[in-house]
Amino acid sequence: MCDTCGCGHGDGVTIRKPGETEHNHDHVHTHSHEHEHNGEKHNHDHTHLHTHGHEHDHSHQHSVQSHTHNHDHHHHSEEHVHDHHHADHHHNHGKEIEVEQDILGKNNLLAERNRGYFEAKNILALNLVSSPGSGKTSLLERTIKDLGKKIKFYVIEGDQQTMNDANRIDQAGAPVVQINTGNGCHLDSDMINKAVKELNIPDNSVLVIENVGNLVCPSLFDLGEAARVVIISTTEGDDKPIKYPTMFQSSDICIINKTDLLPYVDFDMKKCKEYAMQVNHHLKFFELSVKTGEGMDKWYEWLKEQISE
Amino acid sequence: MHELSIAMNIIEIAEENAKNANASIISEIELDIGSQAGVVMEALEFAIESAKQGTMLENANWKINKITALARCNSCRHEFETEDLFSPCPKCSNPFSEIYQGKELRVKSLKVE
Numbered sequence: 556m557c558d559t560c561g562c563g564h565g566d567g568v569t570i571r572k573p574g575e576t577e578h579n580h581d582h583v584h585t586h587s588h589e590h591e592h593n594g595e596k597h598n599h600d601h602t603h604l605h606t607h608g609h610e611h612d613h614s615h616q617h618s619v620q621s622h623t624h625n626h627d628h629h630h631h632s633e634e635h636v637h638d639h640h641h642a643d644h645h646h647n648h649g650k651e652i653e654v655e656q657d658i659l660g661k662n663n664l665l666a667e668r669n670r671g672y673f674e675a676k677n678i679l680a681l682n683l684v685s686s687p688g689s690g691k692t693s694l695l696e697r698t699i700k701d702l703g704k705k706i707k708f709y710v711i712e713g714d715q716q717t718m719n720d721a722n723r724i725d726q727a728g729a730p731v732v733q734i735n736t737g738n739g740c741h742l743d744s745d746m747i748n749k750a751v752k753e754l755n756i757p758d759n760s761v762l763v764i765e766n767v768g769n770l771v772c773p774s775l776f777d778l779g780e781a782a783r784v785v786i787i788s789t790t791e792g793d794d795k796p797i798k799y800p801t802m803f804q805s806s807d808i809c810i811i812n813k814t815d816l817l818p819y820v821d822f823d824m825k826k827c828k829e830y831a832m833q834v835n836h837h838l839k840f841f842e843l844s845v846k847t848g849e850g851m852d853k854w855y856e857w858l859k860e861q862i863s864e
Numbered sequence: 865m866h867e868l869s870i871a872m873n874i875i876e877i878a879e880e881n882a883k884n885a886n887a888s889i890i891s892e893i894e895l896d897i898g899s900q901a902g903v904v905m906e907a908l909e910f911a912i913e914s915a916k917q918g919t920m921l922e923n924a925n926w927k928i929n930k931i932t933a934l935a936r937c938n939s940c941r942h943e944f945e946t947e948d949l950f951s952p953c954p955k956c957s958n959p960f961s962e963i964y965q966g967k968e969l970r971v972k973s974l975k976v977e
Contacts, residue, residue: 649891649892649975649976649977650885650887650975650976650977651973651974651975651976652881652882652885652973652974652975652976653972653973654877654878654881654971654972654973654974655970655971655972655973656877656881656970656971657969657970658870658873658874658877658895658969658970658971659870659873659969660877661873661876662873739869740866741866741869743869771866771902772866774902775866775870775901775902775903776866797948797950800948800949800950801900801902801949804949830950832959832960833950833952833959833960834949834950836938836959836960
């Protein structure tokens with residue numbers, strides 16, 4: 556269920572670990588049969604064990620403070636005695652409610668709760684965003700393989716369908732849960748809240764959240780991360796930052812991947828960075844190639860700095 | 865398609881507030897949507913049309929206030945209207961500015977019965 560929209564539609568979000576296909580519940584049903592043998596009554600209790608695979612749609616109600624200001628003043632002057640029978644005035648006059656509520660308030664509130672949890676446990680939470688195919692999973696795989704001995708990595712994978720990415724991260728050696736959003740185009744803070752409970756992340760580790768490959772929708776949804784990392788690759792256009800400015804504006808780090816392909820593509824590195832800086836001049840860049848390893852050292856340095864801080 | 869999530873969220877907020885006021889019908893809803901909030905207005909309107917069916921907002925009058933984006937130049941502090949997130953300052957051409965209005969996504973008010 557998407558808590559952002561609270562829709563609870565059957566297009567179900569599922570949260571699974573590799574090797575876990577569905578949740579299995581064993582139900583015990585007791586059937587009672589009554590037979591009559593030779594005029595004598597026997598009572599047999601049969602116990603059947605049925606195993607069902609269920610997909611659950613949990614509907615959690617998070618207590619959210621609703622900031623509703625209800626300006627409905629009744630001015631009754633105490634000195635006056637009113638002769639009206641108020642009970643007779645039962646017309647339904649339209650009433651105005653000043654709501655002034657942020658539409659993404661629920662997501663933002665829960666994101667702040669996640670953030671507080673991460674901070675208290677000294678967990679560095681990163682939100683990886685990009686279009687599909689820019690190399691989020693490959694970057695993660697390599698980072699886990701290269702730094703996994705020194706840093707404890709935990710991963711939340713977001714995709715509409717399949718366990719493929721979670722299986723790759725599992726192979727790379729980090730604990731991982733896969734969120735399948737079904738038809739959803741982004742992860743939200745409620746999904747992260749639930750996935751984090753599955754992961755049991757110890758203190759002083761790094762949580763990497765790989766968002767759904769989409770350069771538009773995830774930009775609006777704070778997950779509680781410490782930094783948002785946007786990845787583009789040299790096989791994409793160098794004008795991506797101004798084509799999808801919201802994502803670049805909301806990010807802290809920009810990784811430009813597949814630099815090994817620069818001689819073969821029409822990607823102008825300088826121009827791309829200029830565009831990105833126009834949208835967000837706070838961006839910090841890393842140019843690297845996950846494939847050849849070129850430039851990865853700077854990214855690792857940055858990661859280590861974040862942890863020691 | 866995050867506009868659908870946003871439409872559902874609007875409805876949830878509106879129904880919650882209407883229920884708290886013991887109302888059963890929402891006759892009018894007013895929204896503030898910033899032009900740089902990351903929402904495509906047409907997509908949002910389309911999403912609202914389908915999301916409102918069967919809710920307290922089914923027959924409501926939707927007032928959507930589109931809020932113009934205003935930016936402040938980081939260099940000369942000039943304030944200007946902008947249609948995107950990256951236009952340079954029209955006065956000093958500095959490309960860096962901060963948007964201080966136009967990112968709103970807010971349910972402003974309701975009229976309920």
